[in-house]
Structure formats: C-alpha cells, structure tokens
Amino acid sequence: MKKGYKSTVGMLKGIGMPKKFVKKVDEAIKERSISQNLSALRCALGFTEAEMAKKLKWSLQKVRKVEATKNRDHRLGDLYDYANVVGLEKERVDLMVTWTAKDSAQ
Numbered sequence: 001m002k003k004g005y006k007s008t009v010g011m012l013k014g015i016g017m018p019k020k021f022v023k024k025v026d027e028a029i030k031e032r033s034i035s036q037n038l039s040a041l042r043c044a045l046g047f048t049e050a051e052m053a054k055k056l057k058w059s060l061q062k063v064r065k066v067e068a069t070k071n072r073d074h075r076l077g078d079l080y081d082y083a084n085v086v087g088l089e090k091e092r093v094d095l096m097v098t099w100t101a102k103d104s105a106q
Contacts, residue, residue, distance in 0.1 A: 031070045039067045041086040
C-alpha cells in the first residue's frame with residue numbers, strides 16, 4: 001500500500017527530496033496562502049473562475065491573478081471584494097492578512 005501524505009512538504013520529505021528544495025517549496029506555498037484560501041472558497045461554493053469574474057465584474061485574468069498572487073502583493077480592496085462574493089466577513093479578511101503578515105515576519 002502506498003503511503004499517504006498530509007501535505008506537499010510532507011510528501012517531498014517522505015520521498016527523500018533535498019532539504020533545500022523542500023524549504024523552497026514550503027516557502028513558496030506559504031507565500032500564497034491567501035490565494036490558496038480564496039481559490040478553495042470559490043471551489044467549495046462551486047464557482048468557476050469565469051463565474052467568479054462575472055460576479056465580481058472583473059476580467060477572468062484578474063481573478064486568476066488574485067488567486068495566484070503572493071500574500072504581500074495583494075490589494076486589500078480586491079480581497080474585500082472577493083470575500084464579499086464568497087460570503088466572507090471583512091473582519092475575517094483582516095485576520096487572514098494579519099496572520100499571514102505575522103508568519104512572513106518570522
């Protein structure tokens with residue numbers, strides 16, 4: 001039976017990838033945690049990127065960019081707009097941004 005992994009980093013460690021590579025992958029994942037959460041929320045609600053773009057009155061390219069942007073490069077207004085469509089309260093966005101900033105500072 002194949003071993004199950006709980007995370008990408010865990011899998012990379014489990015298959016013996018070099019520590020330096022694993023660290024870079026881990027950092028890249030953490031840099032985009034807000035984007036991953038937005039994308040996951042959209043998918044959980046069953047919206048395609050195109051449907052999200054229509055709801056936000058954004059281009060499809062902008063939705064894709066917001067869902068791929070590094071944490072430090074997000075515009076707060078875009079996060080609030082996106083959160084509004086997926087039913088996330090403004091305060092939750094503020095917390096998400098705060099937690100991410102704290103993680104980046106460490």
